[in-house]
Amino acid sequence: MRAVFIGASSLAVMTARFLLRRRHEVVIIERNKERISALAGELDCGFLLGDGSKPALLREADPAHTDFLFCLTGNDQANILASLVGRSLGFARIVTKIDDPEFEHICIELGLEDMIIPSRTIGRYLADLFQGMNLLDLSGVIKDEARIFTFVARHDDEMPIADLKLPARSRIICLYRGGKFVPLEDDSRLREDDEVVLITHADNLPELHERWGVQMETVRKH
Numbered sequence: 001m002r003a004v005f006i007g008a009s010s011l012a013v014m015t016a017r018f019l020l021r022r023r024h025e026v027v028i029i030e031r032n033k034e035r036i037s038a039l040a041g042e043l044d045c046g047f048l049l050g051d052g053s054k055p056a057l058l059r060e061a062d063p064a065h066t067d068f069l070f071c072l073t074g075n076d077q078a079n080i081l082a083s084l085v086g087r088s089l090g091f092a093r094i095v096t097k098i099d100d101p102e103f104e105h106i107c108i109e110l111g112l113e114d115m116i117i118p119s120r121t122i123g124r125y126l127a128d129l130f131q132g133m134n135l136l137d138l139s140g141v142i143k144d145e146a147r148i149f150t151f152v153a154r155h156d157d158e159m160p161i162a163d164l165k166l167p168a169r170s171r172i173i174c175l176y177r178g179g180k181f182v183p184l185e186d187d188s189r190l191r192e193d194d195e196v197v198l199i200t201h202a203d204n205l206p207e208l209h210e211r212w213g214v215q216m217e218t219v220r221k222h
Contacts, residue, residue, distance in 0.1 A: 006052030007073030053082040145202040151212035153194040170200035
């Protein structure tokens with residue numbers, strides 16, 4: 001597979017290292033020439049010098065043959081703009097990093113639902129650790145051909161969960177409403193903007209992506 005990173009941040013470089021070890025192709029777009037020079041000796045990947053939000057430069061990254069575009073600069077607005085430009089150029093899947101949670105709803109409204117908020121993820125982990133919780137690594141629990149898929153409910157998804165007509169071997173396991181966990185009851189109904197988490201068979205992912213657009217799934221390979 002092929003991944004393009006906008007911004008040579010520590011998160012981008014760490015992710016790129018993992019992908020390169022797994023023999024995937026990586027391209028990093030960075031506007032700082034010295035940063036590229038420093039990384040070129042340690043990362044066996046391609047580099048493009050310049051502003052990753054510029055359409056001309058993103059076209060050089062070959063959208064048609066790229067599986068993921070990761071927008072991981074240190075500026076939320078730059079990441080959102082680059083994501084929108086990347087989508088217009090036809091990148092198959094785009095991941096947007098935002099540090100300020102206030103931009104989350106904007107990203108959802110713009111259709112940028114594959115987003116990461118590192119401060120929230122780390123903060124939740126540390127709060128759980130502080131309370132002495134037995135933390136489980138999700139990737140160690142989801143095995144074989146099982147996958148976790150999440151989507152944001154739309155207006156036409158407002159219905160009882162039992163009426164959602166999911167693919168076979170699929171089940172909703174929880175949802176979040178306004179960022180808060182909502183336990184499921186027999187008569188639970190979805191509301192617009194609910195974040196829904198379901199477990200499914202890997203074969204169902206194309207159908208789920210087609211129905212709810214390119215959103216997020218957690219993959220475990222064995």
